[in-house]
Amino acid sequence: MSIRTQLLKGILDGCVLSVIEKEVVYGYVLSQKLQQAGLKDVSEGTIYPVLLRLQKNGYIKGEMRPSPAGPDRKYYEITPLGKEALQEIKEQWAAIAQPITVLLGGNQNEETN
Amino acid sequence: MKKPIKTLIAENNKKRKLLNEENVTYYENFLTYIRSHLFKDERATEEVLLEIVDHLLLAQEEGKSAEEVFGKNPKELADDVVENLPTEPFRNIFVFGVELMTTLLASFTVVIGIMDIFMGQSKTIYAGNALFIIGAFMALLALVIWIFMKMLKEDSFNPSKSKKFYVFTGLTFMIGSIAIALLANKMPAFGRAIELGEYGMFGVGCVLVLISFLMKKIREQR
Incomplete structure (x- = not known):
């Protein structure tokens, strides 16, 4: 597993939730949205374990229904519980993003005492 | 729906x-x-x-x-x-196990039943022996399924698919069945004796076929 994949693994649940919060999607569309957002080397398959996990936790609900193009697709929508979880993920992320950016990126400007 | x-x-x-x-x-x-x-x-x-x-x-x-x-x-x-993936509710696994067993038992009973009619043989079975055979057979079946699935898992991503494990599971099942048959034959009769007559076994077989058929239909509607 690449370092990038490992890093993403923990936060991918949050990314998937935030896409689903904005609109009801099925797997393929979800993977396209993630790619468009810039997560280019997330293997498209990795969303399926994430979707299963989110369903198991009750954060999203999946339902098979016909798509505009014809065949049935499994559409996912966020649940109230999922919205709470997403809010929490956002808060946690905001709390660690800044210090990590400084820690990992700030070496050049670091002052030595 | x-x-x-x-x-x-x-x-x-x-x-x-x-x-x-x-x-x-x-x-x-x-x-x-x-x-x-x-x-x-x-x-x-x-x-x-x-x-x-x-x-x-x-x-x-x-x-x-x-x-x-x-x-x-x-x-x-x-x-x-x-x-x-969520786990299958235990109830469903149990019911499916019973269905599988009933189906197998049904086919055996029908075959033996037809042989009884054909040979005009009146049959007495003993509850103890019958229970032993069913129990031993269930254990064998569980073992065979376990071996098969384990091998299937290991072989799924193997580019050169070996079909050896079909032979292996088949052999385990055959040897196991023969062993059970031999044991059952050597075992002294125990438990309540049930008089089945010439047609009894076939009758029981037909009932079992019907039950397993209904169980299958119900499962498929799920």
Whole structure:
């Protein structure tokens, strides 16, 4: 597993939730949205374990229904519980993003005492 | 209303045919591996397998291969999927086990029943012996299924599929059955004696066939 994949693994649940919060999607569309957002080397398959996990936790609900193009697709929508979880993920992320950016990126400007 | 699981499987079979040669191999290994986990929720399993075949078909239209979209390590992804699938409720596993056993028992009883009628033999069975045979047979069946699934899991992503394990499981089943038959033959009669007459065994067989048929129908409607 690449370092990038490992890093993403923990936060991918949050990314998937935030896409689903904005609109009801099925797997393929979800993977396209993630790619468009810039997560280019997330293997498209990795969303399926994430979707299963989110369903198991009750954060999203999946339902098979016909798509505009014809065949049935499994559409996912966020649940109230999922919205709470997403809010929490956002808060946690905001709390660690800044210090990590400084820690990992700030070496050049670091002052030595 | 939810579609029966049988319909989901039929749709999968149809869609799989639309994959090109390279993608179909990739997908079928994946499918075999995931389906070999018997204690996972069947509906959830079939739904995610359908989603994945749909995904591969859409990617294929865009000229992307399964390996490009799902990565070079399908086993890692499959393990990740399996880990997150809900488990099948124990009740369903139990009922399916009973159905399997009834079906097998039904076919044996019908065959023996026909032989009894043909030979005009009146039959007495002993409850103790019958229970022993059924118990031993159930244990054998569980063992055989366990071996088969274990081997299937190990073989799913093996590029040179060996069919050896079919032979191996078949042999285990045969040797086990012969051993049980020999044991049953040597065992002294115990338990209550039940007089079945010439047609009794066949009658019991027919009832069992009916029960297993009904169980199958009910399961498929789920």
